[in-house]
Structures are given as structure tokens and as C-alpha cells.
Amino acid sequence: MDTRFLGEFLPHILRGHEEWMSAYPPFETDATLAIAPERVASVLNELRERLRENYPFFHPFYAGQMLKPPHPAAVLGYFAAMLINPNNHALDGGPATGRMEKEAAAELASIFGYSSALAHLTGGGTVANLEALWVARNLHPGAAVAYSEHAHYTHPRMCELLGIRGIPIPSDGQGRMDLTILERALRSEEVGTIVATVGTTGLGACDPLPEILALAKRHDARVHADAAYGGFFRLASRGDDPVVDPAVFDALPACDSIVVDPHKHGLQPYGCGCVMFRDASVGRFYKHDSPYTYFTSRELHLGEISLECSRAGASAAALWVTMRLIPFAADEGLGPILKRCRRAALRWAALIRGSESLCLLVEPELDIIAFFPTPGVPLASEVSRLSDGVFRSCMSDPRKPVFLSVLRVRTSLLCRHYPWVTADTEWTTVLRSVLMKPEHEDHVDALHARVEEAAREVSRNR
Numbered sequence: 001m002d003t004r005f006l007g008e009f010l011p012h013i014l015r016g017h018e019e020w021m022s023a024y025p026p027f028e029t030d031a032t033l034a035i036a037p038e039r040v041a042s043v044l045n046e047l048r049e050r051l052r053e054n055y056p057f058f059h060p061f062y063a064g065q066m067l068k069p070p071h072p073a074a075v076l077g078y079f080a081a082m083l084i085n086p087n088n089h090a091l092d093g094g095p096a097t098g099r100m101e102k103e104a105a106a107e108l109a110s111i112f113g114y115s116s117a118l119a120h121l122t123g124g125g126t127v128a129n130l131e132a133l134w135v136a137r138n139l140h141p142g143a144a145v146a147y148s149e150h151a152h153y154t155h156p157r158m159c160e161l162l163g164i165r166g167i168p169i170p171s172d173g174q175g176r177m178d179l180t181i182l183e184r185a186l187r188s189e190e191v192g193t194i195v196a197t198v199g200t201t202g203l204g205a206c207d208p209l210p211e212i213l214a215l216a217k218r219h220d221a222r223v224h225a226d227a228a229y230g231g232f233f234r235l236a237s238r239g240d241d242p243v244v245d246p247a248v249f250d251a252l253p254a255c256d257s258i259v260v261d262p263h264k265h266g267l268q269p270y271g272c273g274c275v276m277f278r279d280a281s282v283g284r285f286y287k288h289d290s291p292y293t294y295f296t297s298r299e300l301h302l303g304e305i306s307l308e309c310s311r312a313g314a315s316a317a318a319l320w321v322t323m324r325l326i327p328f329a330a331d332e333g334l335g336p337i338l339k340r341c342r343r344a345a346l347r348w349a350a351l352i353r354g355s356e357s358l359c360l361l362v363e364p365e366l367d368i369i370a371f372f373p374t375p376g377v378p379l380a381s382e383v384s385r386l387s388d389g390v391f392r393s394c395m396s397d398p399r400k401p402v403f404l405s406v407l408r409v410r411t412s413l414l415c416r417h418y419p420w421v422t423a424d425t426e427w428t429t430v431l432r433s434v435l436m437k438p439e440h441e442d443h444v445d446a447l448h449a450r451v452e453e454a455a456r457e458v459s460r461n462r
């Protein structure tokens with residue numbers, strides 16, 4: 001986070017805000033809202049201490065979960081709008097940010113090749129997926145939803161919530177939905193919707209979308225792409241130096257609905273997901289009356305096309321500002337950022353392939369890698385124990401901590417690639433690293449060296 005950049009522009013925002021307020025008759029802030037400045041300082045000090053408990057998500061040596069600070073451009077947009085606190089439920093509550101949301105959502109839709117889509121922002125990917133499945137249920141009442149066993153854990157939960165039967169489909173050796181099993185399910189049951197995950201949360205695997213679309217067509221099913229994590233990699237599949245396989249990303253425009261999370265790879269603070277529908281007429285399902293809110297405009301109020309009521313207008317302002325300053329394009333702005341993340345994963349995967357103390361679980365498709373220490377005795381339980389050991393050793397290094405995450409996978413996935421592993425347990429813990437900051441590309445060698453050292457050390461002390 002470039003705090004100097006923020007320091008330069010935050011006063012500018014405060015001045016603009018004061019100017020706006022001063023256009024209205026002056027009044028005194030009520031005494032009940034007053035707080036003593038000394039107390040503010042002390043509580044802020046306490047806050048500062050408490051926030052130290054966080055892992056350093058901003059640092060290239062944090063290569064654990066899907067976490068990083070928002071871009072300062074987003075912070076400025078969010079901050080400026082938050083001072084007003086508009087609510088994008090209705091144009092009455094947030095006329096300016098409501099329009100920004102429509103512009104930003106239309107631009108997001110166009111990134112995915114949707115020309116006349118219905119699109120809006122949500123609190124996050126979970127709600128965005130819920131909306132897509134809710135529309136899917138309305139179009140195919142009574143039919144099941146199929147998703148890969150590696151789909152986000154909220155899909156089975158959303159199905160439960162919506163009273164839909166969910167069918168988990170086992171995955172292949174790369175963590176992608178197994179097409180043979182999917183086809184069997186389509187033949188034997190009434191499946192209304194297939195959820196294809198574009199970038200699984202665990203491995204960053206992309207379900208084979210072109211083949212899924214072909215199967216869906218034959219069986220009259222909808223296809224919903226959960227691209228919450230991976231969607232923006234469409235930009236990295238294009239332009240001068242594409243670094244991800246374009247097949248899946250080229251197929252996105254043919255999906256019936258898409259979810260993407262600007263708060264994951266779109267540089268935004270939390271609270272920003274997006275759902276889009278290729279056929280805008282599904283907006284009819286959202287139709288409702290609100291006796292409280294829709295009165296100053298005949299234009300579309302965003303609350304009329306979303307399940308949530310209140311939503312932060314500030315989220316829309318943050319995204320709108322970001323997209324103007326950092327174009328969401330293949331060769332400038334976001335594309336080159338994602339390409340660096342992807343190259344970091346390719347580089348680390350190559351280093352692991354050449355390592356004697358680490359094994360790559362699967363080839364990375366995006367910017368997430370999974371690997372495990374190679375013990376002398378290849379029992380799955382031993383792999384789990386050593387993975388945990390490396391995880392803890394790296395994190396607790398007082399000089400130069402490195403932060404990874406761990407992932408539980410079926411041992412059968414390991415055995416497909418490493419038949420010498422004895423499956424003494426059903427699940428195995430492996431190490432996982434999300435390389436979602438462009439700086440990772442320059443620090444991967446150092447990360448690898450540290451992790452390799454830890455792997456050697458835990459293997460020795462086994």
C-alpha cells in the first residue's frame with residue numbers, strides 16, 4: 001500500500017467534502033455525537049496495537065491465502081464516497097454511486113463479452129452466486145445443480161438454502177470437473193444448471209468450460225461460471241503476451257451467468273462481488289415493490305435487480321475510480337498485474353519441479369500453487385505432518401517469516417501423480433500459496449529458497 005500516495009490525496013478528498021457540505025446552511029453537530037480528542041488518540045493507539053495481530057498481507061513474503069490490501073486508488077474512491085455513505089439500493093439513496101455502479105458493472109460485463117447483460121455489484125461472491133442459482137432455480141424449477149467437488153463450499157450451502165438438489169461431481173487429476181462423470185449425471189438425472197468453476201479456491205483449477213458448454217447444450221442445462229477468483233485472468237489470456245490458456249476464458253461469453261469478485265483480483269476492498277446474466281430479461285424474477293425507497297426516479301433502481309437491500313455506494317465508487325485509473329485491459333492496467341502473478345506461479349512451479357525436497361501437486365493454471373515436502377518414507381500421513389511442519393517453521397522464523405497456507409486434498413489426487421505415496425489416510429495436508437501480488441514475481445526465488453530450507457529441516461528432524 002503506497003501510504004504516501006494516499007497521504008497526498010486524502011486531504012484533497014476532505015477539502016472537496018467540506019466544500020460540498022458548505023453549500024448547505026451551516027448547523028452545529030449535536031453534542032451527543034462529540035468525543036474527546038484525547039480519548040480518540042488512546043483508542044486509535046489501542047486499535048493500532050490490535051491490528052498488529054494481522055499477518056502482513058501487503059508483503060511479498062505473505063504468500064498464503066487470497067488476501068492483499070486494496071489498491072490506493074480504490075481506497076480513495078471508497079473513502080470519498082463513504083464520507084457521504086450513499087446506499088446503492090435505490091437512486092434515492094445513492095444517485096451518483098448508483099450510476100457509477102451501472103457504469104462499472106456494464107464495463108465488467110463487457111470484459112466477459114456480455115453486450116446487453118443484466119449486471120450489478122453484490123456484497124461478495126457468495127451472494128453473487130446465490131443470485132445466479134436463484135435465477136437458475138426459477139428457470140428450471142425442481143431440477144438439480146451440478147458442481148465440481150472442488151467448487152466453493154458455499155454452493156452446496158446455497159443449494160440447501162434454495163431447496164435445490166446439489167450434485168457434487170468428482171474431479172480429475174488436475175482438480176477439474178470430470179466430464180465423464182458429469183455426462184453420466186446429465187444422462188441419469190434432471191440437471192438444470194451446471195456450475196463451472198473458473199479458478200477453484202483451493203488449486204486455481206479451471207473446469208473445462210468449452211466441453212461443459214457443449215454437454216449443457218445437449219442436455220438443455222444452463223451454465224453458470226463461478227469465476228469469483230479466476231475471472232479477471234481473462235485479461236491475462238489475451239494481449240501481447242498471454243500467460244494462461246485462453247480456451248476456458250474464451251468460452252466465458254457463452255455462459256448464462258458469471259460471477260466475478262472485484263474484491264479478489266479486481267484490487268478492491270472487501271464488499272465487492274458482481275453477478276451478471278447474459279439474458280437481461282431474467283431481471284423479471286427480481287421484480288418487487290418497495291414502499292420505502294423508489295420514488296425520485298423512473299430509471300432502474302439497483303435494488304430492483306438485486307437480492308440484497310442496502311449496499312455500500314462506496315464500493316461502487318471505489319471500483320469506478322480504480323477502473324478509470326487502472327484500465328481493466330489485457331496490455332495495460334490490470335492485465336499486466338495479473339500476468340506478473342501468473343508468471344510468479346509458473347516460475348515457482350518450475351523451481352519446485354527441479355527441487356529434491358518439494359513436489360508439485362498439480363500444474364498451476366492461474367497464480368495458485370500447491371506442493372508438499374518429499375519425505376523419505378512416502379506415507380500420506382507423513383506428508384501431512386511434514387507440510388504442517390514446514391508451514392509452522394516458515395511462519396515462525398523471527399528473522400524473515402514466510403507465510404503460506406495449507407490445503408487438505410484427497411490422497412488419491414496425490415497418488416495419481418506420485419504413485420509411490422502410500423494412502424494410509426483419505427486426506428492429505430499439502431502446502432498452498434496464492435501469488436496474487438505482482439511483486440511476487442520478483443520474490444519467488446527467495447520464497448522458494450526459504451521453503452526448501454524448511455522442508456529439508458523438517459525432513460531431517462522427522
Ligand SMILES: *Cc1c(COP(=O)(O)O)cnc(C)c1O
Nearest residue numbers: 124125126152201226228229261
Ligand atoms: C471466494 C470465492 C467464492 C466466495 O466469494 P466471497 O466473495 O468470499 O463471498 C465463491 N467462489 C469461488 C470460486 C471463490 O474463490
